[in-house]
Amino acid sequence: MPPTSDSAVKQAIAWFHHCHIETIGSPYLMSYGKDQAIMKQIVGIYGVNKSLLLIGQFFKEVSTDIFLQQTGASVGIFKSQLPKLLLKINKNEKMEQTGKL
Numbered sequence: 001m002p003p004t005s006d007s008a009v010k011q012a013i014a015w016f017h018h019c020h021i022e023t024i025g026s027p028y029l030m031s032y033g034k035d036q037a038i039m040k041q042i043v044g045i046y047g048v049n050k051s052l053l054l055i056g057q058f059f060k061e062v063s064t065d066i067f068l069q070q071t072g073a074s075v076g077i078f079k080s081q082l083p084k085l086l087l088k089i090n091k092n093e094k095m096e097q098t099g100k101l
Helices: 006-024 032-062 066-071 075-080 082-097
Strands: none
Touching (some): 032 066
8 A cells, every 4th residue: 555645634534524514414523543544544545536536425425325324424434335436436437538539
């Protein structure tokens, strides 16, 4: 895993917190050691830009997915949803590239 800057992890956590407030209507109660470690791993693998896209997609899903509404929107649940979110993000990226030279 490539080294991840602290600012990239902080940026991803700040975006997660912002999206949580926008979607849920209340601040996210951060478990700093655990949540930072998870986010550092995610940002290290996918990079900061894709991680931010994944967080945005996760909160879109929260507003419609019954399972996510029952479990809540946490960094741990976000990590568990990554395979599904990656499929959606990659599908959207392919569709945007279709027909472009």
